Amino acid sequence: MLIYNTRTHKKQEFEPIEQGKVRMYVCGPTVYDQIPIGNARTFLSFDVSRRYLEHKGYEVIFAQNLTDVDDKIINRANEEGRSAAEVAEEYSDAFIEQMARLGVAEPTIRPRATQEIDAMLEMIESLIEQDSAYVVGGDVYFSVRSCHNYGTVSGRNVDDLRVGARVEENTDKHDPLDFALWKSAKPGEPSWKSPWGEGRPGWHTECCAMIHHYLGCPIDIHGGGADLVFPHHENESAQASCAWHEPLANYWMHAGMLTINEDKMSKSLGNFYTLKEVLDSYPAEALRLLALQTHYRSPLDFSFQRLEGMVGSLERLRGAVSNLRWAAEQTSEQSTDHDATLEQALEQAKSAFVASMDDDFNTAGALAEVFGLVSAANSYLDATGNSVNPELARAAAELVCELLAILGINLEQESSALPAELVELAALLTGYTGESADEAAQLLLDKRSDARASKDWSAADAIRDGITALGLVVEDTAAGPRLKSAE
Numbered sequence: 252m253l254i255y256n257t258r259t260h261k262k263q264e265f266e267p268i269e270q271g272k273v274r275m276y277v278c279g280p281t282v283y284d285q286i287p288i289g290n291a292r293t294f295l296s297f298d299v300s301r302r303y304l305e306h307k308g309y310e311v312i313f314a315q316n317l318t319d320v321d322d323k324i325i326n327r328a329n330e331e332g333r334s335a336a337e338v339a340e341e342y343s344d345a346f347i348e349q350m351a352r353l354g355v356a357e358p359t360i361r362p363r364a365t366q367e368i369d370a371m372l373e374m375i376e377s378l379i380e381q382d383s384a385y386v387v388g389g390d391v392y393f394s395v396r397s398c399h400n401y402g403t404v405s406g407r408n409v410d411d412l413r414v415g416a417r418v419e420e421n422t423d424k425h426d427p428l429d430f431a432l433w434k435s436a437k438p439g440e441p442s443w444k445s446p447w448g449e450g451r452p453g454w455h456t457e458c459c460a461m462i463h464h465y466l467g468c469p470i471d472i473h474g475g476g477a478d479l480v481f482p483h484h485e486n487e488s489a490q491a492s493c494a495w496h497e498p499l500a501n502y503w504m505h506a507g508m509l510t511i512n513e514d515k516m517s518k519s520l521g522n523f524y525t526l527k528e529v530l531d532s533y534p535a536e537a538l539r540l541l542a543l544q545t546h547y548r549s550p551l552d553f554s555f556q557r558l559e560g561m562v563g564s565l566e567r568l569r570g571a572v573s574n575l576r577w578a579a580e581q582t583s584e585q586s587t588d589h590d591a592t593l594e595q596a597l598e599q600a601k602s603a604f605v606a607s608m609d610d611d612f613n614t615a616g617a618l619a620e621v622f623g624l625v626s627a628a629n630s631y632l633d634a635t636g637n638s639v640n641p642e643l644a645r646a647a648a649e650l651v652c653e654l655l656a657i658l659g660i661n662l663e664q665e666s667s668a669l670p671a672e673l674v675e676l677a678a679l680l681t682g683y684t685g686e687s688a689d690e691a692a693q694l695l696l697d698k699r700s701d702a703r704a705s706k707d708w709s710a711a712d713a714i715r716d717g718i719t720a721l722g723l724v725v726e727d728t729a730a731g732p733r734l735k736s737a738e
């Protein structure tokens with residue numbers, strides 16, 4: 252299995268440190284607002300990487316922090332006249348809620364910066380002792396000069412960086428590249444006790460200390476958005492290298508940025524969307540399908556028009572699965588002349604899906620295989636006139652669901668979009684005693700066919716009227732009649 256490593260600029264065979272185990276860390280959000288969909292793309296990409304590694308049999312320990320102390324949080328708190336802790340709590344909860352809606356699996360460990368100050372203080376003290384950090388007043392800075400391999404994660408040269416660095420005013424840094432490990436508290440700011448006075452940790456400090464504390468260095472995979480490569484990940488790496496003389500991670504993975512109709516997303520351009528806004532109007536599976544049609548390292552172009560298209564694609568996938576299952580139910584055991592073609596399509600989809608995902612999580616290639624399988628299945632239903640080999644039809648439906656589930660797309664969830672009132676209608680008209688809307692629909696359709704066949708028009712009309720009253724229509728599919736919503 253190949254993973255593109257930002258540090259080496261190439262795809263490398265993935266070899267975990269410990270057999271069968273993957274330790275993975277993805278930088279989490281700063282919790283001061285609902286997250287933009289650009290960030291959601293990053294978290295979704297790593298959710299898929301994690302799911303695929305688990306599918307391959309690895310035990311994945313997945314850690315993701317919440318940056319719950321930061322200038323942005325403090326600014327928002329001041330604007331709204333409440334405490335930084337309140338703002339952080341509100342948006343930590345909001346983030347966790349939106350990730351759940353998006354179907355992103357819970358991390359194994361979710362440390363919060365404000366709860367991990369001890370680990371950070373320990374790391375900073377060690378850096379000071381080793382002359383990799385220095386104290387100025389109540390601030391502590393990391394000395395980039397002291398780190399002989401600074402620049403290796405992002406592939407940058409320290410001398411070039413120094414020429415380009417902005418010289419900040421009112422700073423006592425020894426070098427413009429040095430960055431704050433600990434910041435002295437201004438009045439009214441959240442702060443913690445430290446050997447250098449009241450203060451709070453710098454952003455680069457928290458991830459590094461938490462990785463070391465919870466996972467140990469090096470970890471297998473460190474991920475984040477491409478905008479974190481420099482300086483955030485470079486600075487994290489430098490701290491680990493100087494504090495513990497260990498690399499922070501063996502593989503550095505970065506997700507590409509997101510554009511809106513090929514423009515940069517920004518509040519000033521009026522094209523800024525949060526994940527919550529998108530999920531309030533569209534199913535999470537459609538957003539996931541859209542994101543995964545582009546390789547995670549490439550820029551992803553988002554538009555509501557594309558998202559709309561994905562809603563249609565989802566319907567196509569669901570339709571194929573339910574048609575296959577329906578046809579399988581209608582037929583007694585038999586094989587057909589067309590079985591070999593579909594059997595071949597199943598084998599092809601299985602192996603090519605894995606080959607794509609093994610190639611640096613190529614979800615676009617993997618999805619193309621699923622859609623290829625769906626086309627083959629639809630052709631099979633047409634060619635056989637729904638007189639399918641039931642075992643094969645079921646196997647095709649299961650494979651479509653199984654492959655999509657590896658990518659975190661759950662087709663089953665909404666497979667029964669039929670109203671529960673159908674159960675009552677079927678009880679009344681067919682004597683049904685069960686509780687499944689799908690079964691009820693099937694019984695009603697069977698009864699309608701029987702009534703029509705025996706020219707019992709009043710019985711057929713009663714069923715039709717009952718169905719119509721529930722806002723449903725009968726749709727004639729390749730696999731026979733089905734109920735669907737009338738709109």
Ligand SMILES: [Zn+2]
Pocket residue numbers: 278279458459483487
């Ligand atoms: Zn980080």
